[in-house]
Amino acid sequence: xxxxxxxxxxxxxxxxxxxxxxxxxxxxxxxxxxxxxxxxxxxxxxxxxxxxxxxxxxxxxxxxxxxxxxxxxxxxxxxxxxxxxxxxxxxxxxxxxxxxxxxxxxxxxxxxxxxxxxxxxxxxxxxxxxxxxxxxxxxxxxxxxxxxxxxxxxxxxxxxxxxxxxxxxxxxxxxxxxxxxxxxxxxxxxxxxxxxxxxxxxxxxxxxxxx
Amino acid sequence: xxxxxxxxxxxxxxxxxxxxxxxxxxxxxxxxxxxxxxxxxxxxxxxxxxxxxxxxxxxxxxxxxxxxxxxxxxxxxxxxxxxxxx
Numbered sequence: 001x002x003x004x005x006x007x008x009x010x011x012x013x014x015x016x017x018x019x020x021x022x023x024x025x026x027x028x029x030x031x032x033x034x035x036x037x038x039x040x041x042x043x044x045x046x047x048x049x050x051x052x053x054x055x056x057x058x059x060x061x062x063x064x065x066x067x068x069x070x071x072x073x074x075x076x077x078x079x080x081x082x083x084x085x086x087x088x089x090x091x092x093x094x095x096x097x098x099x100x101x102x103x104x105x106x107x108x109x110x111x112x113x114x115x116x117x118x119x120x121x122x123x124x125x126x127x128x129x130x131x132x133x134x135x136x137x138x139x140x141x142x143x144x145x146x147x148x149x150x151x152x153x154x155x156x157x158x159x160x161x162x163x164x165x166x167x168x169x170x171x172x173x174x175x176x177x178x179x180x181x182x183x184x185x186x187x188x189x190x191x192x193x194x195x196x197x198x199x200x201x202x203x204x205x206x207x208x209x210x211x
Numbered sequence: 212x213x214x215x216x217x218x219x220x221x222x223x224x225x226x227x228x229x230x231x232x233x234x235x236x237x238x239x240x241x242x243x244x245x246x247x248x249x250x251x252x253x254x255x256x257x258x259x260x261x262x263x264x265x266x267x268x269x270x271x272x273x274x275x276x277x278x279x280x281x282x283x284x285x286x287x288x289x290x291x292x293x294x295x296x297x
Contacts, residue, residue, distance in 0.1 A: 036253075036278070036279070037281055040278065040281065041278075044278070072283070073281065078283075079283060080281055080283045080284045082222075082226075082229070082284065083229045083230060084229065085227070085229055086229075087229050087230065087233050125229070127226055127227070127284055128283060128284075129223065129225070129226075129283065129284070130225065132283065161227070161229070
């Protein structure tokens with residue numbers, strides 16, 4: 001975020017204070033050993049009460065990888081993430097297609113845009129019951145889908161077996177969004193692809209517009 | 212009083228179970244070619260201190276719903292001491 005002109009404020013899971021930030025990012029990594037289910041215990045971390053309150057008040061909340069899993073477990077986002085279809089940890093650059101502009105990450109990005117962003121996860125297969133999935137699609141809650149370099153969505157370009165190749169979703173209100181790929185690892189051309197830049201720039205714009 | 216329970220958490224029918232699939236794929240190589248529908252779940256055993264088995268069970272029910280399982284993708288079953296093998 002600082003590369004793009006924002007200021008990062010580290011927030012500790014055991015705290016109950018969001019320190020007046022304009023947007024919350026739940027980063028990737030692992031939490032509480034990810035025992036039971038990924039994010040299942042982290043969602044009860046003290047700071048999550050504040051995150052839930054912040055989200056309910058319309059504050060922009062972004063979950064990346066483990067952060068996405070935590071938001072799903074907390075019920076802030078629909079669906080769940082389970083073990084990859086291959087049962088292997090996957091660490092590589094993939095393409096995702098933007099499916100909705102109604103999220104803090106994609107407000108400034110055109111629908112249909114294809115972005116190159118790395119994934120690094122063992123449990124990134126997005127699943128939901130049939131009814132939930134129909135609702136997610138029907139209400140346009142899908143924000144990102146895995147795809148080929150030209151935007152084609154098919155099984156070959158679905159790295160983890162996610163239902164409908166879903167890589168990221170948003171809530172109904174459009175202020176909470178989660179995704180398995182790592183946009184924060186796709187901002188510096190010296191370190192690889194830069195598909196994360198427009199997403200984080202959009203978040204920054206979105207947060208500034210609310211101030 | 213102490214009450215012993217076991218909670219069985221299973222992936223909802225219809226959801227693909229990658230672990231079950233991997234096990235199912237390994238079995239034919241070992242000569243068992245007649246096995247289908249392998250599903251992997253979780254087994255959580257716990258003891259609750261409560262005045263009655265009913266109160267303890269109600270608490271386990273709530274714990275199963277809120278933490279031990281994720282209702283989006285999982286079902287759970289609770290067995291109490293009478294149902295649990297000693």
